[in-house]
Amino acid sequence: MNTPTASAEIDHVALLMDTVASAEDANAKAVKSTMLSPRFYTTDFKVMDALDVSSVRADWDVMMKEYEGDNNHDHFQRTLMPQLSPEMRQEFLDFLISSLTSEFSGCILYNEIRKNVSNPDIKQLMTYMARDESRHAGFINQSLKDFNLGIDLGSLKRNKAYTYFKPKYIFYATYLSEKIGYARYITIFRQLERHPDKRFHPIFRWFERWCNDEFRHGESFALIMRSQPELLQGANKLWIRFFILAVYATMYVRDHTRPLLHEAMGLESTTYDHEVFRITNDICRQVFPVEVDIDNPAFSRGLERLLKISLAADRAKQRGGLVGKLQVASCAVQAAFTFGRLYWLPVKKQELPQTIRMEPVW
Numbered sequence: 001m002n003t004p005t006a007s008a009e010i011d012h013v014a015l016l017m018d019t020v021a022s023a024e025d026a027n028a029k030a031v032k033s034t035m036l037s038p039r040f041y042t043t044d045f046k047v048m049d050a051l052d053v054s055s056v057r058a059d060w061d062v063m064m065k066e067y068e069g070d071n072n073h074d075h076f077q078r079t080l081m082p083q084l085s086p087e088m089r090q091e092f093l094d095f096l097i098s099s100l101t102s103e104f105s106g107c108i109l110y111n112e113i114r115k116n117v118s119n120p121d122i123k124q125l126m127t128y129m130a131r132d133e134s135r136h137a138g139f140i141n142q143s144l145k146d147f148n149l150g151i152d153l154g155s156l157k158r159n160k161a162y163t164y165f166k167p168k169y170i171f172y173a174t175y176l177s178e179k180i181g182y183a184r185y186i187t188i189f190r191q192l193e194r195h196p197d198k199r200f201h202p203i204f205r206w207f208e209r210w211c212n213d214e215f216r217h218g219e220s221f222a223l224i225m226r227s228q229p230e231l232l233q234g235a236n237k238l239w240i241r242f243f244i245l246a247v248y249a250t251m252y253v254r255d256h257t258r259p260l261l262h263e264a265m266g267l268e269s270t271t272y273d274h275e276v277f278r279i280t281n282d283i284c285r286q287v288f289p290v291e292v293d294i295d296n297p298a299f300s301r302g303l304e305r306l307l308k309i310s311l312a313a314d315r316a317k318q319r320g321g322l323v324g325k326l327q328v329a330s331c332a333v334q335a336a337f338t339f340g341r342l343y344w345l346p347v348k349k350q351e352l353p354q355t356i357r358m359e360p361v362w
């Protein structure tokens with residue numbers, strides 16, 4: 001696909017991105033909440049406790065056996081550290097810090113739900129998922145420690161802001177983030193499997209086994225949502241559209257601030273993101289009755305526009321002062337308008353399949 005890109009402007013972003021030079025910078029970056037950085041969440045635990053998954057019991061029990069037979073214990077070992085150029089190092093650190101924050105966000109949320117419910121199905125599920133996410137976060141943190149930039153997870157937990165989401169929003173957002181996480185990790189893994197010379201850091205070797213955990217976490221939320229059919233009907237379809245688009249747009253803008261990272265892997269940010277959208281759309285048919293039409297040229301144009309606005313907002317922030325503030329406000333209005341236009345593009349609709357569970361075959 002040939003889409004117009006804002007890549008000419010991306011160099012500026014590399015310059016504007018907060019530079020990580022010390023462990024203090026790395027920790028500050030993880031704590032900071034922005035439009036694009038991963039957040040921490042809390043929710044209504046009573047609703048979580050009252051969930052009844054009996055309508056999907058057979059699938060649920062099979063899934064629990066898979067968690068129990070967890071085969072990923074000992075795969076995350078470290079090897080040699082590579083030499084990276086300073087720009088590449090910044091993009092890679094940004095990638096590691098945001099991935100760690102996102103993994104740890106899952107770990108905290110699942111752990112809090114586990115502690116606050118007595119429903120045995122949900123408690124057991126949350127125990128397994130918190131275990132996996134803690135392992136993922138710990139593994140990324142090991143890589144950061146190799147750069148002497150380890151994140152203090154205890155202090156991150158205490159100091160980062162928490163966003164309250166109703167349980168149903170947690171289901172939509174977390175399902176999507178688990179599945180898009182799978183799609184992102186597997187796309188990188190497959191690329192580096194084809195081009196081992198481009199595997200510039202050992203962490204990528206573990207992406208396949210690791211993303212299978214994410215895939216399974218997504219399966220859990222798919223079963224929960226399918227066991228509560230009202231979450232997937234009526235006006236809730238509008239929320240589903242909103243969350244799909246929000247997750248896709250955030251990823252697109254964020255990924256385009258790391259062009260060198262993708263280039264080093266032989267990928268190009270726009271093509272990579274479209275591949276990730278395609279895999280995620282394919283998977284989401286197990287649970288969402290609507291999907292964003294990623295082949296509509298207006299979709300690609302809208303994302304490019306959001307990227308340009310985000311770059312302009314970064315420049316305005318750098319500029320500061322009254323003019324800078326006015327420019328930031330104007331960017332926010334333009335971004336909301338562009339997002340609204342994207343939101344009202346026609347979506348694809350589908351019947352939900354009889355068989356809910358899927359295999360990670362990408």
Ligand SMILES: [Fe+2]
Pocket residue numbers: 103106132133136213214
């Ligand atoms: Fe994870």
Ligand SMILES: [Fe+2]
Pocket residue numbers: 106133178213214217
């Ligand atoms: Fe996960």
